[in-house]
Amino acid sequence: MKAAAARTLLLLLAFTAVWFSNLEYRKLINPDEGRYAEIPREMVASGDWTTPRLNDIKYFEKPALQYWATAVAYTLFGEHQWTARLWSALTGFLGVFMVYFTGRQLFGARAGGYAALVLGSSLLWVLIAHVNTLDMGVSFFLSAAVCAFVLAQRDATNARARARWMLAAWAALALAVLSKGLIGLVLPGAALVLYILIERDWRLAGRLHLIAGSALLLALTVPWFVAVSRANPEFFHFFFIHEHFERFLTKQHGRYQPAYYFIPVLLAGMLPWTITLFDALARAWKRDAQQRFQAQRFLLVWAAVVFVFFSASSSKLVSYILPMFPALALLIGVRLAQLGARALAWQTLPAALAGMTLLALLPGIERYASREVPAEMFRAYADWLIAAAALQIAGAAACAWLAWRGKTNAALAVFALTGLAFAQLALSGHESLSKANSAYYIAQKIKPEMKPGMPFYSVNTYDQSLQFYLRRSTTMVVYKDELGFGIEHEPEKFIPDFAQFEKTWIAQREALALMSPDAYDMFRAKGLPMRLVARDTRRIIVARRPAASP
DSSP states (O other), X not given: OHHHHHHHHHHHHHHHHHHTTTTTTSOOOTTHHHHHHHHHHHHHHHOOOSSOEETTEEOXXXXXXXXXXXXXXXXXXXXXXXXXXXXXXXXXXXHHHHHHHHHHHHHOHHHHHHHHXXXXXXXXXXXXXXXXXXXXXXXXXXXHHHHHHHHHHSTTOOHHHHHHHHHHHHHHHXXXXXXXXXXXXXXXXXXXXHHHHHHTOGGGGGGSOHHHHHHHHHHHHHHHHHHHHHHOTTHHIIIIIIIIIIHHHOOTTSOOOOTTTHHHHHHHHTTTSHHHHHHHHHHHTOOOTTOSSOHHHHHHHHHHHHHHHHHHSSOOOGGGGGGGHHHHHHHHHHHHXXXXXXXXXXXXXXXXXXXXXXXXXXXXXXXXXXXXXXXXXXXXXXXXXHHHHHHHHHHHHHHHHHHHTTOHHHHHHHHHHHHHHHHHHHHHHGGXXXXXXXXXXXXXXXXXXXXXXXXXXXXXXXXXXXXXXXXXXXXXXXXXXXXXXXXXXXXXXXXXXXXXXXXXXXXXXXXXXXXOHHHHHHHHHHTOOEEEEEEOSSOEEEEEOOOOOO
């Protein structure tokens, strides 16, 4: 018993060390990481934690929960890359333990442990947990609500415990709404209605604690929505109409993908457990005649609703289907607990094909090179990917060998740690591209030029990570993009055309400007007084210099 506990503790320590190992190593990349690092930085700098601002312009696309969490991390530990990513990493990490607890309660200790191994090493879950976006936070809270719901509704739960679990589910839904909006209610509601219709379990609606739960949800969510709407009357229409209905129904955000887009995302994102996923899904619909509430069926319905909803949307990103992964991990955990050792070997060995496929594709990686991302950066990245692929092949082979010998727990532990390390190597290697994808390096070059209060302009371009690394905002010139709504309501912070910028620039004694290469060439041809300070493959920084004497 002591030996088993020691092995479990060692596995947990290894998992924790690998999970948090590279949060600071990688530079923040554009656009999402820079954006979601900068908004909380401006909250701390301004002291206004009600109105989110990006580059000192009102930014209402998402609610404020993650901004607050990151602002707290900045306040406690300072403004770093790792504190910017901490909320994503923590919620992803806690999601693994949430799945373990839920699986243990529903399906037994082995299934819970295996489900945790699956989620903690699934490629998409690991990747998104280590990137500063909003998707991991909302996925965690949606999954927490689903887990609390199934624990509340299982037949063994008494009335008192059911009430507690349902209130926990309602609280998690509230935090999901504060993470990314009404999606935190729409998806769980659709899954619940669909499950009731399929099972014809009409009494389930009476076990939801609707009155107390709705009151708790409103108590947690309404205060901020009221406060931000009172401070900004334009918030309501933009957030609830534009960001929810128009984003889902139209292609205006430029994220249109075909309906089958998420099929390869799911297959790749579930690596190295993709084969077992098919096996688990084929059995998840089987009814347990001894149970009134069909937990596996509900988890499958939930996963299907998430997948179909976003497949039908006109706006698609890889990370949108992440909320289905904890449910899938639970279903896979149940199946792994049923598999014989040799069946496990046959199901895990094909994961080596992923590593082999990656090795076969790497010689052509330079075809992705461009003026902005030169071939030498991709060649450096390829070295990391080679190591990751070799590790994946070795891990799959070791897992199959251990499973064939009947050492199931050791086999799955090796397989999971290999999957986690594969994802972390691929992420860490992406740092090879950071000189093109992050403003960190150019920011270091121009800091000696900066003085307190010096004007700084973003001319016909906008770099999401530059403001975070400079610890200041810039004045937008011509370019609007996602800042267009905020600029519309704060036009005094914007220069609408090049002619006005030229007059403003010439009138300055000292100033800096970020420019696109095309804008720089145009102004240089016009003889605008400026001195080149720094440049890279994407960005040019110039300083104001006095006009030459006649």
